[in-house]
Amino acid sequence: MPEIASATGFGFTPRTRLPDGLGRTGTISTPHGPIETPAFIAVGTKATVKAVLPESMAELGAQAVLANAYHLYLQPGADVVDEAGGLGPFMNWPGPTFTDSGGFQVMSLGVGFKKVLAMDTAGLADDDVIAEGRTRMAHVDDDGVTFTSPKDGSKHRFTPEGSMRIQHQLGADIIFAFDECTTLMNTRDYQESSVARTQAWALRCLTEHGRQTGLRADRPYQALFGVVQGAQFEDLRRQATRDLESLSIGGRGFDGYGIGGALEKENLGTIVRWVSEELPEEKPRHLLGISEPDDLFTAIENGADTFDCVSPSRVARNAAVYSRDGRFNVTNARHRRSFQPIDATCDCYTCTHYTRAYLHHLFKAGEMLSSTLCTIHNERFIVRLVDDIRASIHNGSFRELRDEVLGRYYASRSMRTGSTN
RNA sequence: GUGGGUGUAGCUCAGUUGGUAGAGCACCUGGUUGUGGUCCAGGCGGUCGCGGGUUCGAGUCCCGUCACUCACC
Numbered sequence: 001m002p003e004i005a006s007a008t009g010f011g012f013t014p015r016t017r018l019p020d021g022l023g024r025t026g027t028i029s030t031p032h033g034p035i036e037t038p039a040f041i042a043v044g045t046k047a048t049v050k051a052v053l054p055e056s057m058a059e060l061g062a063q064a065v066l067a068n069a070y071h072l073y074l075q076p077g078a079d080v081v082d083e084a085g086g087l088g089p090f091m092n093w094p095g096p097t098f099t100d101s102g103g104f105q106v107m108s109l110g111v112g113f114k115k116v117l118a119m120d121t122a123g124l125a126d127d128d129v130i131a132e133g134r135t136r137m138a139h140v141d142d143d144g145v146t147f148t149s150p151k152d153g154s155k156h157r158f159t160p161e162g163s164m165r166i167q168h169q170l171g172a173d174i175i176f177a178f179d180e181c182t183t184l185m186n187t188r189d190y191q192e193s194s195v196a197r198t199q200a201w202a203l204r205c206l207t208e209h210g211r212q213t214g215l216r217a218d219r220p221y222q223a224l225f226g227v228v229q230g231a232q233f234e235d236l237r238r239q240a241t242r243d244l245e246s247l248s249i250g251g252r253g254f255d256g257y258g259i260g261g262a263l264e265k266e267n268l269g270t271i272v273r274w275v276s277e278e279l280p281e282e283k284p285r286h287l288l289g290i291s292e293p294d295d296l297f298t299a300i301e302n303g304a305d306t307f308d309c310v311s312p313s314r315v316a317r318n319a320a321v322y323s324r325d326g327r328f329n330v331t332n333a334r335h336r337r338s339f340q341p342i343d344a345t346c347d348c349y350t351c352t353h354y355t356r357a358y359l360h361h362l363f364k365a366g367e368m369l370s371s372t373l374c375t376i377h378n379e380r381f382i383v384r385l386v387d388d389i390r391a392s393i394h395n396g397s398f399r400e401l402r403d404e405v406l407g408r409y410y411a412s413r414s415m416r417t418g419s420t421n
Numbered sequence: 422g423u424g425g426g427u428g429u430a431g432c433u434c435a436g437u438u439g440g441u442a443g444a445g446c447a448c449c450u451g452g453u454u455g456u457g458g459u460c461c462a463g464g465c466g467g468u469c470g471c472g473g474g475u476u477c478g479a480g481u482c483c484c485g486u487c488a489c490u491c492a493c494c
Binding site for chain 1: 448449450451452453454455456458459460461
């Protein structure tokens with residue numbers, strides 16, 4: 001049934017739509033297999049989902065993996081991955097792959113994350129807003145970005161063309177345009193000029209992408225997603241979306257879109273809706289960097305098809321695990337003698353073989369198996385949640401599932417919060 | 422038995438010319454949303470071996486005592 005939409009091997013086929021929303025199910029076709037959407041894409045920044053075997057990721061239902069062009073460029077080098085036959089063969093992942101462009105690193109290496117931004121920015125240029133106590137390691141100009149490697153202090157230059165060349169060397173099925181990711185601290189004026197810059201870069205990405213595609217006709221087609229910025233401003237988001245969709249080189253525009261930038265829980269759904277309303281049905285929409293359960297429901301309801309996020313993996317390495325009754329730290333003292341799985345209803349390898357007491361022990365003892373087992377659980381939890389949401393859209397029970405899952409997941413949190421106040 | 426050393430938080434130790442105690446680890450609790458991977462932020466915790474003395478004031482000085490430890494008979 002999932003017909004291939006074009007001769008490229010890439011395509012998107014919408015399936016079922018929510019009766020009263022922009023949410024939908026669908027199938028993304030790639031040269032390395034289909035992705036049933038909505039889907040959570042596991043993050044494997046440096047060509048590995050930290051602490052977990054690719055076989056385990058496949059077993060827990062991960063449909064695709066997303067790596068990062070910037071990190072792989074620094075180490076081991078995009079040419080090495082290219083020589084290995086591309087990202088998939090290199091990391092022994094036979095399924096669909098994504099690479100992010102490195103655009104996010106402009107922000108994370110430059111001004112830092114939104115929560116740690118210095119509040120006093122008086123006297124500084126907009127692009128000099130910087131996190132307190134951090135050294136700026138990226139500078140943006142209209143042509144590209146200059147990075148300082150956090151690994152060895154060496155200087156590197158990223159441009160839209162460079163990112164495209166690197167991502168073609170990495171060879172993922174779906175790649176992203178090189179964009180500038182701003183923060184909520186930036187002024188409206190800066191957001192406007194940044195969106196304009198991202199738009200100009202988008203055209204350059206599309207042009208270089210066409211060139212690289214021609215040079216590598218022997219390889220499977222790589223789909224290019226444009227990235228929509230515009231922060232929390234409706235006019236900027238809508239215009240940015242239309243502008244990207246209007247681009248075309250040699251009769252070919254973007255194959256899909258990423259929604260990026262500063263998103264807060266309160267405006268996440270609204271922003272996804274603005275963008276989704278401006279986009280055609282037949283192009284997939286990827287929401288970058290989101291995976292909390294409530295955010296997933298909100299984003300899917302408003303039209304997002306795929307997601308990637310480091311959260312399940314990152315928090316797992318620090319003992320935080322998801323359960324249908326909310327998130328908790330398995331290192332809590334009360335789990336020392338808790339001989340039950342993290343979540344009795346979870347079907348993951350960890351929950352079917354190990355107890356909270358054992359995981360508690362592994363963390364306390366500093367054993368690295370703790371990371372492996374908890375990452376497997378968290379990744380499975382989010383993958384399965386999105387699978388359940390997909391099924392609910394098919395059978396018309398999306399709202400029931402949302403209310404049931406979120407009601408239970410966050411009830412325990414408010415109970416805990418309430419009891420400690 | 423004689424001489425020396427050491428006794429401060431659960432552990433290892435800091436505590437300056439006396440001004441009613443700190444660190445690291447451990448323990449407890451949070452946090453982490455296109456990964457600068459094993460981190461960040463809080464918190465609990467000590468009648469400074471014990472008993473006297475000097476002093477306005479002693480973990481710091483004096484006396485005694487106990488424990489551990491080293492060396493020598």
